[in-house]
Amino acid sequence: MKSYLSLIPISAKVRRRQNRMTILCIVIAVFLVSAIFSVADMMLRTQMNRAAGKDGSWHLQIAGITQSQAEQLAQQPDVVCTGAGAVFNEGGEEDYRLNGKRVVLYGCDVQFLLVNRSVAFAGTFPEQDGEVLLGKGAARIFGVAIGDSVTLKLPDGQSRTLTVTGIGGVDESYYEMQFALVDIYLPQETFESLLTGQGEALPQTVYDLQYTSAAKAAKALPQLQQQYGEDAVHENLNVMGSAGQSNSTAFRTVYGMAGVLFALVLLAGVLMISGTMNSNVAQRTRFFGMMRCLGMSKQQVVHFVRMEALNWCRIAVPIGLVLGTFSSWAVCGALRYGIGGEFATTPVFRLSMGGLCAGVVVGVVTVLLAAQAPAKRAAEVPPVAAASGSEQAAVVHHAANLGSGRTETALGIYHATASKKNWFLITASFALSIVLALGFIVILQFASLLLPSLAPWQADVIYTGYDNERVLPDTMAQQLRRMPGVARVWGCTGLVHVPASSDRNNVEQVTFCSYDDFMLESSKSMVVKGRMAKNSGADNEVMTMYNKTNPIRVGDTITVNGVPLTVVGAFSQGIFPDDVTIIAPETLFRRVAGEQNYNMIGVQLDRTASDETVLALAAFSSDQIVVQDLRESNRQDRGTYYAARIVLYGFLAIIGGISLLNIVNSISMSVSARMKQYGILRAIGMDDAQLKRMISAEAGTYAVSGLVVGIALGLVLNRMLYTRLITHYFGAAWQVPWGCLAVIVVVVLAAVVLAVYNPVRRILMQPITATISEL
Known part of the structure; x- marks a missing residue:
């Protein structure tokens, strides 16, 4: 043996069954993070494509500047395209009619259309008087094609015959559902000449700037606002927000909530893995004592535990990444083929480098953070533990206070509270799961209120x-x-x-x-x-x-x-x-x-x-x-509603499942760490029923302390989120979520029953001598 570290693969083979739960916890942490980030990456790509189609691909819009100033902006190296446009009669209130329909007039250049559309328009852009580009909805209503003519009637009674040179305008989702309002696009010179001839004041021209990236636009935004004024410069919220570069308060709130959610998931992973590793170390007190007798220093023990944890990552991280990838494919497939609408372009069988990297980084970081406390605990094991096999971290100064109740019940409670650090870790693990559930319930309610659900009387x-x-x-x-x-x-x-x-x-x-x-x-x-x-x-x-x-x-x-x-x-x-x-x-x-x-x-x-x-x-x-x-709008709203509910309830189910597994794992590992003590108690006369009651009392103590702390902190978070999100925007008063609390209590009690069942069954099936000698 060249190094103490050579024992790691040997120990992994010998303790394959005992390490199974720890590896499963790492798999779950990697799976959860990689799945969330992969789905978020695909949804972000979908949203960016949709934003470009609905709101254009431009990043910044500037109003109130001259054409020469716009030309100077267009010459900047980071600016890809600059489009100029103005709109008149936006609500159709003026007496302008196109083939008898109210009409919105746009005066723009071809770049304005290009940066406000996701695909090229059909035909060519009008270049002279007597030519016009029609919106797609207008062409459908009038039944005209490129080369046909339409008639524009002016307020002074004159009529102009215009030849259609192209079809496809801006904001098509709005105009395509209109039958009384149509849109046309004219060259800027023709547009200005027409309005001046009718005695109209010319509307303000805006310039849409498309940069090489949203990050470049965000960098240029403060300087432009300082130069032209904050009211003159606006950002394309959907495009900038989808790229994570928006200064909007709403988007920053979303970013903050995503960051908090990520931190909570990371903390849940740390506590879950730390709890299993802590119990793992507690079961191997004699092993670490023996290694200290052979000359391993405290620092070497710490290094050994950390490297052992990283060795588990070698197995767990790839499994978690594969499961996370398949899960993200399933979610994206359900959105694309099951719901469609605005999710019809969602990528399905694509690998998300962001999701994979996040899974790997979070998996390794979580394991290293979780290994800190168990590694220090292992390093504190004295060499004499090799002979005594003592698992008692704390020095016992007096006998346990059994009170007037059953001895086995008092022993179970004492076992749970004897090691303050272990009690704290398990209680914190319980509490965090409960806090996550109570906090996410509010986010789910808030999202449901924001979703464009369709009323039963919604018209087509x-x-x-x-x-x-x-x-x-x-x-x-x-x-x-x-x-x-x-x-x-x-x-x-x-x-x-x-x-x-x-x-x-x-x-x-x-x-x-x-x-x-x-x-x-x-x-x-x-x-x-x-x-x-x-x-x-x-x-x-x-x-x-x-x-x-x-x-x-x-x-x-x-x-x-x-x-x-x-x-x-x-x-x-x-x-x-x-x-x-x-x-x-x-x-x-x-x-x-x-x-x-x-x-x-x-x-x-x-x-x-x-x-x-x-x-x-x-x-x-x-x-x-x-x-x-409204058919297409209803279809999109319905798709958004069901897609959001699938994602939200799916994430809630994941949180619930992980919380349940976390609770079961924490109790099961804590009980498994005391297998030798239980064997000794059986050897001196404790019967099976007493053993069950003692282990149940220990698990119940963890559950009660976790419920008390978790519900107390969770209600504080629940009320704070409810007040800031729902009461502030919708006016509903906060009430104690009794139904949710009842479900949490039932889940925790069910987890306690499941956690106690397997260790008790394993202890009772083993001979007493085998239980005592188990390391």
């Missing part, structure tokens, strides 16, 4: 009056119901700034809305306070919205047009987003406000509906009626 095609005018008659809703491919049609009316009074004198005006019978029935699942109002409206019962800025509470009486209305419930979300809103059944609404046209009609399609069905529904579009196709 929606009609609104332009500028919210009430121009949709009930006869139109009846006509829509008779059209093929239509499943349901609902209508509602919203009157804004309606004078009102409250019995608590805290309301002066409200948004007064009507829901028809279908909307009321569909909204029953969205009642979060009180109960649903009666459809008949006989008792003057109304609903409101539940949010922190709404002064109306369930039980209030709101008087509108001299009619007292009783608020009996609150919805989590509704058609009209106004804070001070009351919602009445249609019968009651008409009795209070009189006969009114709708200002919103929603259409839900059945499975037989096609694009032709939507085009037929779009025929109702006019200068006063806005029609929107």
Whole structure:
């Protein structure tokens, strides 16, 4: 033997079964980190591609500068492309019409389109008067192709015939769902000449800068803001945020939460592995005492334990990386092929170097950190332990206080608390698992509130009056119901700034809305306070919205047009987003406000509906009626909702599983470390039932101390996160999560039962002599 380190592979073979749990803990830590980082890497790539398609590939936008200043910026070595553009009549309110439709006019250069699109547009960019580039939605509505003509009608009554040279504009996801608003793109000179001829003030030109990387843009941002003013320079939040370079508070909050989550996972791994290694060292007291007798110094013992831990990494890290990679492929595959939509381009069978490197680094670092305390403990083993085999780290000055209870129960509690360091490690391991669960529950609730979940009445095609005018008659809703491919049609009316009074004198005006019978029935699942109002409206019962800025509470009486209305419930979300809103059944609404046209009609399609069905529904579009196709938006929202829930609940399941395994492992290793003592107790007369009660008492002590500390710290974290995230943004008051606490207690007790079962069974199956002689 050339070195003491030559004993490491020999010890690994001899103690293969005892080392199995330690290796499993390292595998889990590497698997968790590599899977999380790999999925995050793939999602980041997907988000960056999606951001480029939706918000463009530019990084910084500057307004209020001259063309010569823009040319100077374009000459900087880090700037790849500079696009100039201006927009007029963005809401379609001015009297400009393209083939009878309200039109948004863009005056830009070809670079502006290139940095605001993910793919090239069809055809060529217009270069002279009489040429135009149409948005994709406009080409679909008019049924025109490249080379066809469209007519632009101006406010002064003149009309211009424009030849289509290309198709494909900016923000296509918005314009493609419009049927009353279209977009066109003109050369800057033509754009300015047209508006000047109509006596319009020219809109401000903005310059979009695309850099070689988001990091270069982030570096240039402070200097540009100092030079041109903070209000003149804006960053592309999605592109910069996806690259981790955004100064946005929202993105920094996300980065901070990711950092905290990473630190907690790392800490959980350290405690889990440290606990197993500590128990491993405790079982080999005689071995380290013997090595000290043979001349191994304390520093050599520390080095031996660390190298032994790294030897476990040689086996555990590759296994964890493989499992993490396969898991990330499964998650990405579920997102791409199971959900689709915005996740349809998610990479699946790709290796994430970031995920693999994070797994390796975290695995090795976690093991080295976890090995510190066990290594020092092993170094403190005196040479005399080789003869005595003593595993008692602390000097015993008096007999255990057994009290008036059962002897075996008192011994179990004493075993758990005798070694303060071991008790602390196991308690901390328990507590961290509980704190993680209670903290993540709040993040899960916050994410669920942010997710764009679809209401039961969510429309596939929606009609609104332009500028919210009430121009949709009930006869139109009846006509829509008779059209093929239509499943349901609902209508509602919203009157804004309606004078009102409250019995608590805290309301002066409200948004007064009507829901028809279908909307009321569909909204029953969205009642979060009180109960649903009666459809008949006989008792003057109304609903409101539940949010922190709404002064109306369930039980209030709101008087509108001299009619007292009783608020009996609150919805989590509704058609009209106004804070001070009351919602009445249609019968009651008409009795209070009189006969009114709708200002919103929603259409839900059945499975037989096609694009032709939507085009037929779009025929109702006019200068006063806005029609929107929400099918793709709904599909994306639904995909985002389910994808986020899969990821969030999957991560919660991983945390729960690791917490359970951590608890089982901690107790099992602690019990295994005392195998020799249990053998001695059996030799002097302890029967099997007493042995079970003693080990159960020891495990129960760990569980109780872990529950007390974990729940105390976890509730503090739970309340802090809830107050900052949910109460601050949504107004809901924090309450003790009794249901979650009950689940945690049940899981911990189940873990104690599982942890006790295997060691007890192993002890009882072994002869007493074998248990005493086991190292």
